[in-house]
Amino acid sequence: MASRRKANGVQMEEVNIKQRTLGVNLGSKHTEVSCWAPLKKKISIVFADKRKSIPLKKDSFGFWKANIRGLHGGDKYKFKIDDEQEYPDPASLSQPEGVHGYSMVTDLSSYQWRDQKWTNHPLRGYIIYELHVGAFTPEGTFVAVIDRLDYLIELGITAIEIMPIAQFPGDRNWGYDGVFPFAVQHSYGGAHHFQQLVDACHQKGLAVILDVVFNHLGPEGNYLGAYGPYFTEKYQTPWGAAVNLDDAYCDGMRQFIIENMLMWFRDFHVDALRLDAVHAMKDFSSKPILRQMRLILDQLSKYTKRPYYLIAECDLNDPKYIRSTEKGGYGMHAQWVDEFHHALRVSVGEPAKGYYTDFKGVTDLAKSYRDAYVFDGQYSGHRHKYFGDRVTANKGEQFVVFSQNHDQVGNRMLGERSAKLYSFELQKLLLGAILVSPYMPMLFMGEEYGETNPFLYFVSHTEKKLARAVREGRRKEFKDFHGSAEAPDPNLLNTFERSKLQWSLLAKKRHRLLHNYYKVFIAFRKTNQILRKPDRKRFQVSGLEKEKVLVLLREDRSHRIAAILNFDTKSHVITLEQGQEPWKKLIGSSDEEWGGKCNMPNELSTSTLTVPSSSISVYRSKKL
Structure with a gap:
């Protein structure tokens, strides 16, 4: 548990960055048990083999604790609350038995790491590939990803x-229905295989x-509310009552989240966390948890001598999320x-309806190339209000761009x-559009072929x-789409199987050609001294709205x-504009x-160039 001391009569909290303190943690001589349930009268740990039940002792902050000898990795247990119900x-x-079954004692320190020489890339060097463990390979496991x-x-x-890989119900899920944030999904291989x-x-x-996912838990197997005020009715989110970050007893949930963050970096050696929908983390406290997470992560980084990153998903167009903590921001790295x-999709012909309603194709795409946010203070018809604020000093590496991802597909x-x-x-144009940007590019699994x-x-x-409610909700959501077609049942095994990658497509000429194009264009991005730098200052974009053409100019000193x-x-x-030497082609998608x-x-001998439809061409020249 976090250690606490008094300073000037005020309780000050110091998070233990060196080791996990919540749950059941094996030690060399004894096992430390800690469970936060501030309003309960009695908590005991009970074991699957029924050999004994051990009562925990409550401290003044609502943590129930005990030091137990004789526990081993693989032992299964639950907590019994007030001599009544038992919960994981x-x-x-x-x-291992699913979200309703027994928890299992697991020793995260037993894995023998071999990455001592690893140094995390700077953010500007990230070329990101998003994948779903279950759908990426036929086997759907961590070990299969290694191959x-x-x-x-x-x-x-x-x-x-x-x-997300936090334990969810059953063996297939996008991951956003996880209900045990510290437990690695068992069907993927569990904690040691993820390590x-x-x-x-x-x-x-x-x-x-x-x-x-720190903004909500899934609906099945979510037992946190049985222990204490992990949630609050003070705010409502699309998933129900909000995670308790600023209401009474919020300290326990805040520590729960911070320790979870530390665990992934410290015990699993991950390099960055992508924080789902941070705008749904309702927190009006004087010390917002996102800012606190960044400050504590900096402590861990100093301790381990490794750089780590926090990447937020946020739809508020509010620069405070990525503004430095020194300047009063939350300090998210990107x-x-x-x-x-959205602007890119409308540019290639996606109908401007739904959440695309506000977007005007190449005009707004040009603005996003310049300013990251399209809406940074203008009126949004879709939202029926003025929306967003400008980002000025933030570097290009603080923005992740993509032509598709799990959500948008x-x-x-x-x-x-x-x-x-x-x-x-158009597929070739879409890739080029993100790779020539002064931002951090991300691909979604399978798009490369x-x-x-x-x-x-x-x-x-x-x-x-x-399951029935999810199926009917999905059908209701799309009742006006696709004529007589019906939304696939999310619970059917076939729905999942149809979502898996077809690696056999790489043997087909057209798919192999696209794959090679991706490899070459990515190599240009990584090796070209201009393209590889996410420099928003040495960047210009001009557009021909009627012609649906954009010209991006990027430069360095020479x-x-x-x-x-x-489009x-x-x-x-x-x-x-002609330079000291003719423009020379790097790549042309046509x-x-x-x-x-x-x-x-x-090579361009004149200043004019005929640009084919649905294409991207990249040229290089010396400056005057």
């Missing part, structure tokens, strides 16, 4: 982002980002930029990927009433890069080499 441990490290790491290295990836995956990534030069995606009724929605030429399987919303709830993006269905002529029908000139 809220801070359980393993749930595909060389493939990702060859592609040019420098960081994998793993969708093995992270270790293997580091030995191959890959950073690991883990998606975690954030996702959904608005870049999976939240479509039929889960269609870009390969199903857009032409081959044009995966045609959908990525559907899937769950495996064991409670029939809940050279310039020009990227010409044509129109016909070609257009543009003018490039070239026959990449399955196109129009080879772009290798």
Whole structure:
């Protein structure tokens, strides 16, 4: 448990960054047990073999504790509350029998790490690949992911982002229904296999980002409320009562979250956490938990001598989330930029409806290239209010951009990927659009070879009433879409199986060609001295709204890069300012080499250039 001391008569809290204190933790001589239940009268730990029940002792902060001898890894237990109901441990490290079963004693320190020489990449060096463990391989396990790491290295990836792995009901789920934040999903292989995956990534030069959910828990197997005020009715979220971050007794939940954050970095060696929907973490305290997390993470980084990152998902367009703590911000290292995606999708022909209503294609895409946020103080018709604020001093590496991700694909009724929605030429343009940006690029698994399987919303709830509610809710959500088609049942095994990658597609010419194009373009991004720097200052973008063409100019002291993006269905002529030497082509998506029908000139002898439809061309020149 966090140690506490008095300073000037005020209780001061110091989080123990060196070791986990919640739950059941094996030691060399005895096992420490700690469970937060401030309003309960009695807590005991009971074991699956019924050999004994040991009462815990309550301290003045509501933590029930005991030191127990004779426990071993693999022992199964629950906590019994007020001599009545038995529940799994809220801070359980393993749930081998599922979310309703016994927790299992697990020794995280027993894994022998081999990544001592690993050094995390700077954020500006991240080329991110988002994957779902269950759908990434036929086996759907951590060990199976290890077998595909060389493939990702060859592609040019420098960081994998793993969708949530906290224990959820059943054996298939997106991960956002997790109910045991400290327990690694058993069907994926559990804690030690996840440690093995992270270790293997580091030995191959890959950073690991883990998606975690601190804004809610899933509906099935969520027993935190049985222990104490982990939630509050003070605020409501799309998932019900909010996580208790600023109401009475909030200190216990705040410590729960902070210790969970520390565990992933310290005990699993992950390099970054992607924090799901931080705007749903309702916290109006004088010390917002996100800011506190950053400050404590800095302590851990100093202790381990390793850099770590916090990457937020936030739809508020509020710079305070990524502003430094020294300047009064929350100190998140980076954030996702959904608005870049929305503007990009409308640019390639996505209808401007739903949450795309506000977006005007290339005009707004140009603004996102310049300013990250499209809405930074303007009126939003979709929201019916003025929205957002400007980001000025923030570096390009603080923004993650993408043409698709799990949300943007999976939240479509039929889960269609870009390969199903857009032409081959547009798929190549979409990749180029994110790689020439001054931001941090992210791919979604399978897009690099044009995966045609959908990525559907899937769950495996064991409670029939809940499963039925999820199915009907999904159908109701999309009742006006796709004519007579019906939303797939998230609970069916087939819905999950249809969402798995088809690795066999790489043997087909068209898919292999796209894959090679991705490899070459990513290599340009990583090796070109201009493209690899997320520099928002040495960057210009101009647009031809009617022609649907954007021209991006990036430069350093001696050279310039020009990227010409044509989102129109016909070609257009543009003018490039001449430099000290002719513009020389780096890559052209319309070239026959990449399955196109129009080879772009290798060198421009004039200032004019005819740009083919649905294409991106990148040129380089010395400055005057």
